[in-house]
Amino acid sequence: MTDVSTSDETQVDVETASESESSSYDAAQRRSRQIEADLAGDAGRYRMLTGDRPTGRLHIGHYFGSLANRVRLQELGVDSWIVIADYQVITDRDGVGPIRERVLSLLVDYLAVGLDPARSTIFTHSAVPALNQLMLPFLSLVTDSELRRNPTVKSELAASQRPMSGLMLTYPVHQAADILFCKANVVPVGKDQLPHLEQTRVVARRFDETYGRGSLKAPVFPQPDALLSEAPNILGTDGTKMSKSRGNTIEIGMTADATAKIIKRAVTDSDRNITYDPQGRPEVANLLLLAALCTGRTPQSWADEIGDGGAGRLKAVVTEAVNSTFAPIRERRAELEADPGHLLRVLAEGNARANAVAEATLDEVREAMGMAYDLA
């Protein structure tokens, strides 16, 4: 998930970033705020593209970190495009897993939380050949040292025991194709994904510089901006980063019982008096934050209410808050899961729309590159 920004990671990054990195972060943040302000009145000017690798069921960190924001943008009237990145997930160090099931399960999560296929185009990489073909001219516009400097490529490489594949090295360029094929001008991202967006802007700019504009008057590609997430970061039930591999996640699609069980096991501390102290009591603060996000209240107000009720009361509150917030979503999830035909139709329609746009863009690219050989 890309657009989950983690506030504490952000702080560390800002401190260690070079001056130019942090000033470009500041610039991206200013720009992002401007766009946010503009969105409310002028949503029609924006096309958003974002997406996820199909790695399995989404959790409530994904929900509050990015899905809820996508639904908000959709409701504002932003033209929304969402890629299920099935060609990107094959670079994952943990392997692909049962890909078809994972793609469909991701789609179920999307639809259950309120993404509406009539307004949000949901598609898969593998079904859109013209998108993938953009990768070839784009690859000619980047250097291997540029790619080796990409922080995500670097950290994936460091975390993986495997040698780096060509696709892993070049996946930021593939991601540029995701964004540019539909000429998206905004991309909701967390800070960690800013280098990808910068790479995308570089590709767009160089394409224009290299191929002029052919017979076309305007640049083929816009330079997309980041829409930086200000979402709070939810930790897992053990107080570390929420992640499937750590077994500390609350999945969107979990049953109420399973939710109660995992919250019961959540790490807290021995102080019975519940206070909101993110620095001193991060695990307790995280549970309070979760209750707050689900109920639209502040963590502080929950802490005041629970007071001497201790961890037991705190966990009961959180369980109730999570289960009632997600009950309708879980109900829709179950209905959607029972109708795979519907899911496949939604995907087919999204893929058809993505293909039409991708082919039109590829035509412009061929034209600009002097590669249009159609008979008149």
Ligand code: TRP
């Ligand atoms: N990289 C994203 C992830 O890790 C998925 C993704 C693929 C994406 N293409 C994208 C995100 C384009 C934003 C824009 O889940």
